[in-house]
Amino acid sequence: MILPENFRKKLHTIIYEADTPAGKFFDLSLIVIILISVVAVMLESVASIKIKYGYELGIAEWVITIFFTLEYIARIVAVKQSWKYVFSFYGIIDLLATLPKYIGLFFPGTGFFIAIRAIRLLRIFRILKLTHFVGASDQLVAALKKSRVKIAVFLFSVIVLCIILGTLMYMIEGPESGFTSIPVSIYWTIVTLTTVGFGDITPATPIGQFVSMLIMILGYGIIAVPTGLVTAQFINEKTPENTQVCHNCNAHHHRDDAKYCYNCGYKLN
Amino acid sequence: MILPENFRKKLHTIIYEADTPAGKFFDLSLIVIILISVVAVMLESVASIKIKYGYELGIAEWVITIFFTLEYIARIVAVKQSWKYVFSFYGIIDLLATLPKYIGLFFPGTGFFIAIRAIRLLRIFRILKLTHFVGASDQLVAALKKSRVKIAVFLFSVIVLCIILGTLMYMIEGPESGFTSIPVSIYWTIVTLTTVGFGDITPATPIGQFVSMLIMILGYGIIAVPTGLVTAQFINEKTPENTQVCHNCNAHHHRDDAKYCYNCGYKLN
């Protein structure tokens, strides 16, 4: 779509930035509308509320959907390389925030699509990106990313362990105690190892209870591993040290913002 | 209320301080009475005890309420700027410790207000403030405060995750398995992700059980995040940094073994 360059720039400032009063107002309204919309989706799913306020919720939903559609169009025209936005993560989320409602118009039975609207909530993260939360969350994400290989190794081992222990419990307990199949037994093992413990399936035989005890103590112990990994990462993140070595006295472990050697006062370069 | 200045000062020493024998005795009695009062509130709620000892508990409650009322008045008159106490956190707690009983006198049906008396327990924290626990609890609170932005980001992300996963589970399981609405599904998701696992609602379909497994392993993993944050904070509280400030450029946070300012190279002494 061709727009006067001036207008496009203004639109861009309002929609994508948060430095002007108009931009801040736009962001704030968007957060409020997203929250209202998600609350509406939730309330609609409660049978007693749907019967009473179904009509009002339906109107609200249409108003919000049309607003989101207009916003989606505005977002497309406000950037020069529209396709880049359309195929970006948030571009797809934005589309999914409006599309299901229109699809539901043509295929009335698709209540399934309606519930997809809950992912509208993800849109809030874009707005928070522009705030002062960004530093803290960046650090969190960075620490988790650096531990990701170790966490993957850990999770893989846990899953293999759960499959083997689940099969063992299936062999011990059998269908009479609720361990009707190996997948169900694995489900039970994960429920137990992660210390969730629903209690929908519980071991009935003494041997089964004994193995359960081992699984529980194991689960109690191995929770230490991801915690240890992430904690060690967080601590290492926090000591921002320089890899510089002083040319004069060879001292290292300089602060990240050091300009002079803490040991001999020589200028670092 | 106008009191002889001498008497007001003495009262202040007894009530607000704990250095004199009288002040210590006052604090100790108060702790004992608060504990008795809270135990009485608890016992009153047990049907079998209320039938048997309802009369005695009623009298005890009135004695305690009158004592707390007198204490409240004494606290007001003992400080010069009474209104400052009245509107302080503990001033409001102290009022809430006595008022519900009097309100219950005029509106007999308000059992609701009676239970509010449990917040009397908060009054104990004021007394502990005067003891040697204060150092330890201050360190705890300081460490938690410094992590608060990160913890907020973490909690916000967890809540968004729970809303989206809860909606997903509602779509998968539906009302037949107890996932009667999206709010209930979100409740179930939080019960599962936090590894509480009541078992009042459990997934019945294979797909639901599969998604549950992912949620549980996720919950098992992300518990590492707040733990890591708080631990890193606790450890950083203790890292050896120098309290020296550079005489030349005023930089601080020097390494404990720094001899020269890391910022301007000036010799530290």
Next chain:
Amino acid sequence: MILPENFRKKLHTIIYEADTPAGKFFDLSLIVIILISVVAVMLESVASIKIKYGYELGIAEWVITIFFTLEYIARIVAVKQSWKYVFSFYGIIDLLATLPKYIGLFFPGTGFFIAIRAIRLLRIFRILKLTHFVGASDQLVAALKKSRVKIAVFLFSVIVLCIILGTLMYMIEGPESGFTSIPVSIYWTIVTLTTVGFGDITPATPIGQFVSMLIMILGYGIIAVPTGLVTAQFINEKTPENTQVCHNCNAHHHRDDAKYCYNCGYKLN
């Protein structure tokens, strides 16, 4: 009791020390007998086993009790200041390991006392004290001891929180949902906050479920506090650093076993 000094010394070496072959054999036998005895107590409590093997278990129990009685007497005569042993922690444990059986002889109905025999298991810790586990467990205990004030402050706050939240849940849910009294509500709150989640009592009202969610997320978060405390303590335990400062170059953070300054090579004293 008067024994030849020579014999007393020999007995002491066998019973209280583990350096001689006889002492090692004595310790090992004792561990085996304690374990057999505890397993016997357990098996006796299983109805089906008691019916089948009750007679054999009864005889085994008497043999073990007589052995423990002889050992108790030997322990008394083997030390010079017998009363010191008798009133020590392990002296009382040793007495409790035999006495209930004799009391049960005169008062046949006291099945209660019989189960006390499980504390015999505590006797194992005395023997382990003499092994190489001692270093590791001492470090554990030392780290926990150093955190004890902070852990106490934390636990006290958690308990106050549970009482207030329990009362709140009692006010919200009431007896119909199983929250029959405030003590029961507090029990439920602790079950939930600690992420145990039995599911014997669960909130039924939307407000109750909402407050439950807050309690669960709170519990998920505050588990970080004791973990952080203990971890920080363990880490601090492990960096055994010297408080010495070099007289020549003023460097500190010397290794605990340093004899020379790591910075200038000057002899530390």
Next chain:
Amino acid sequence: MILPENFRKKLHTIIYEADTPAGKFFDLSLIVIILISVVAVMLESVASIKIKYGYELGIAEWVITIFFTLEYIARIVAVKQSWKYVFSFYGIIDLLATLPKYIGLFFPGTGFFIAIRAIRLLRIFRILKLTHFVGASDQLVAALKKSRVKIAVFLFSVIVLCIILGTLMYMIEGPESGFTSIPVSIYWTIVTLTTVGFGDITPATPIGQFVSMLIMILGYGIIAVPTGLVTAQFINEKTPENTQVCHNCNAHHHRDDAKYCYNCGYKLN
């Protein structure tokens, strides 16, 4: 079995190494077949799937078993000291991956042995050994190994605690509330202490609920211990120590910024 040395070497490169295209292809195929095989074992245990696709699953199982048998033979002939492979950990796993199927041929009722096939999954770890995961998992294993004595002490104490608390709960609650025997009570105690909380057995008496609260708070607290241990280990793994060894006195573990040996004062270079 005697093979031309050339062929044996080629076979060894393909089977045991992953540097050649053929070796990589072999490893990848093996992973895929192992996963298919484990999924087949799982599906076979689901009654409705077995009725529908039992025949197809049976054929797939035989194809996989024959493939694994051929692979097992190839692994034996590909190494010079065959017996070393046969009695190694993975040699036994490989045998157990095929043998049960053949045993089931002669003893048709042994469904038990069939489920053993789930340990085939362990074979995947061998292949991952050859990948870049090895660094991360080695670090994990090393950190856990170094904490093993402390973890053993901790687990032993927890088990003794559970036996004593379990007996106590048996004495308090008795068979009417589901605490039918001491072993069952110990099972319940572990379920509670590890914060799993199935809810199949729950305390019914006020005293039992009170002791349960103590157990839960205890369990909430002591989870800090393994976490603290492992975290401290992970962090210590990363502490900046010098790999230098003093040329004079052979001391190591120097501080990263050490210039002189802490032990003898000799200049490090």
